[in-house]
Amino acid sequence: MDSAVHMATMTAGLHQLPVKMLGDLISPRALERILQDAATSRGVTPGGMDPQTLEDILKREVFKRLQLSVPAPLAKRRVSEVLTELSRSTQERAPLNDAALDGLEEHARRFTLYFDWPETQRLRGVLGVARQEQEAGRDIAALVQEGRDLTAQMDRRLQEGLVVQAQDLAELRAIFTRVQGLGSREVRRLDTLIAQIDEAQTQGTLVPSEVDRARALTYTLRKLLESSVVQGLGGGDSAEGAQARVLELEREHALQTISAAEQEFAALLLVRPELREQLETLRGDSAQRPLTAQALESWTGTLRAVLAEVLNEQRAELSSLERDLSGQPAGAGVRVSLDAARHLLDGGTLATDELRALGTARGALQASPDGAGLSGEAGLHAGRELLDIERTARDLPGAAAELAPLLAAAQTALAQGRPVDLDALWGVLERHMGAAAQERESFDDRADRIVAEYDAVRGLAGETTQRLGRLADTLRAQRRLGPMSATARARYAQTLNDAETLLAEAQAEYRAAQEVTATFGNDALSGLLGVFEFGALEEEEPTPAAEVWTLQGCMLLSGPKDEITVPLTNLITLAEDMSVTELTMHSAGYHWKAQQDAQGLWQVTRTRR
Structure with missing residues (x-):
């Protein structure tokens, strides 16, 4: 038989194997389309692909598509199973040359700033051992x-962080326009920080410290602004509203502080569940009544103290592992984990996962010193796969509870040096993967709908539409992300919920505007959402004893300069941010009227009651 015909006979129907084996993660129709497009781009037909071509497609197009539906560890495992079925020879990789390792080291330099990431330190260990090997x-x-x-x-972690940072930057800019009229040193510091964050965002760099400092400044400035409004109004419904906004700011700040602590001490909360329970209690209390700054600082101080204790415990554990493993032949995997754990702990970051994997390797060696059971390297590999399953389960609602007994049994078997079959555990995860994939598709559909419907109302003035616009930008960025972590999915869900609430409000305002337009003509629409009144709406004619101020934004052009000047300029700045062009207010001793003309000048009149 001709060799080409023989090869065609051997490979006929080969492309059906991935469809059969991966059909539970991707619909067969979608998978066939991926194979068709990938084969066409390589100048062949699906039925004419040889094993090498199909292997390349599985590792590239299919693996990339799988990660949109399932976590990377599971996607990698399932693709590997298909490759094994294709041929053991196609599964094995050719030895890589110096250029491949050099390229990896060059790519790794992008992440040197993020030394506290566990992945960064493990990569450092991988590169060091690779050079030795x-x-x-x-x-x-x-x-x-x-x-x-x-x-x-x-x-992936960097891209998710940049989406969050972009959202933070947009919010900081919006707040800055409201507080810049204060003209203080803190305002100038905030302006500088926003510029630094903007530059970092442009360069694709995360600067969490600058974002945290900017948030703290915006809280201080917003509280000062609202407090000055309360002081300027003296009393009445408007003052009570401003006071309520101050309390809401305090509650919001407390919740942000708790969320920041949750992120900073995430690794600690995993090993100390009682701290997680305390955090959730604090969050619930803060939702009802804002915690004081002293209480929040005390709580974060407690977390830092406990972290120091656990770090010391893990350093002692690492020393013990190094002693126990030093007399054993250490494979590359053991050396990588030892290096990664050492780097993490030296940098003040917990190395829980690396230590658990090393503990599994030690247990396998101690349980089978004659080599009859698992070797240290095999035990380490099995332990890391078990950790992959556990980490993935944490991201899936209900999966962790269902897997808990299976994980415990597998961990016990590994500690005794016995091999374990993890297929049942992966099977549990796969049942939850379908729901997660469907949820992501639902999220994307909701995001597309919100963005499309926002475009119909974006021409309206007002704070509602501005906030909705910022959320629409965030949704576009989240929609472009590939596979998401649990934290990113939670943020996606929160953004969707917030955007849908604002969209409903904006659409109601738009319908009201349309009704006014139908009744009074197009000119009424432009001013509909630009006129709000605080307090009573009666027209008050200024008396001869009236005091008059003229302002351009936050700048006082003319009028008396007394203790009311700063609160007054703050109030006008706030009104402009809300697209308000006319105000009528009453305090205990005065009537107030403020109106903005076509040139943007404000005239404020105060008369005694």
């Missing part, structure tokens, strides 16, 4: 591939 003339393909996987994980 290369110098010894051993194959480093597996290490380079792990390095690539780690950089992919870090890139």
Whole structure:
């Protein structure tokens, strides 16, 4: 038989294997379309693909598509199963050369700023061991591939962080326009911080410290602004409204502080569940009544103290592991985990996962010193796979509880040096994957609808539409993300909920505007949402004893300069932010009227009651 015909016979129907084996994660129709497009781009037909071509498609197009539906560890495992079925020879990678390792090191430099990420320190360990293995003339393909996987994980984390940072930046800019009239040193500091964050965002760099400082400044300035409004109004419904906004600011700040602590001490909360319970209690209390600054500082101080204790415990555990493993032949995986744990702990970051994997390796060696059971390297590999399952389960509602007994049994078996079959655990995860994939599709559909419907009302003035516009920008960015972490999915869900609430309000305002337009003509629409009144709406004619101020934004052009000047300029700044062009107010001793003309000048009149 001709060799070409023989090859065609051997590969006929080969493309159906992925459809059969991956059909529970991707619809067969979608998978066939991916294979068709990928084969066409390579100048072949699906039925004419050889094993090498199909392997390349599985590792590229199919693996990338799988990650939109399931976590990367599961996607990698399922693709590997297909490759095994294709051929063991196509599963094995050729040894990589110096250029591949050099390229990985160059790519890793993008993440040197994020030294507190566990992935960064593990990658550092991978690269160090890979160089040692290369110098010894051993194959480093597996290490380079792990390095690539780690950089992919870090890139996803970076992209998610940039989406959050962009949203923070938009909110900071919006708040700055409201408080810049205060003209204080804090306002100038905020302006500088916003410029720094903007530059970092443009360069694709995360600057969480600058964002935290800017948030703290905006809280202080917003509270000062609202408090000055209360002082200027003296009393009445308007003052009570301003006071309510001050309390809401305090509640919002307390919840932000708790969320920031949750993110900063996430690794600690995993190993100390009682601290997680305390945090949730604090969050619930803050939702009802804002915690004081002293209480929040005391809580974060407690977390720092406990973190220091756990770090010392883990350093002692690492020393014990190093002693126990020093007399054993250490494979590349053990050395990578030891290096990663050391780097993490030296940097003040917990190394819980690395220590657990090393503990599994030690348990396997101690349970089977004659080598009859699992080797240390095999135990380490199984332990890391078990950790992958556990981490993935944390991200899926209900999965962790269902897997808990299976994880405990597997961990016990590994500690005794017995091999374990993890297929049942992966099977549990896969049942939850479908729901997660459907949820993501639903999120994307909701985001598309919100953005489309926002475009219909974006021409309206007012704070509601401005806030909705910022959320629409965030949704566009979240929609473009690939596979999401649990935190990113939670933020996506929150953004969707907030945007849908604002969209309903904006649409109601738009319908009201349309009704006015139908009744009074188009000229009425432009001013409909620009006129709000605080307090009574009666027209008050200024008396001869009236005091008059003229302002341009937050600048006082003419009028008396006394203790009311600063609150007055703050009030006008706030009115402009809300697109308000006319105010009528009453305090205990005065009637107030403020109106903005076509040139943007404000005339404020105060008369005694």
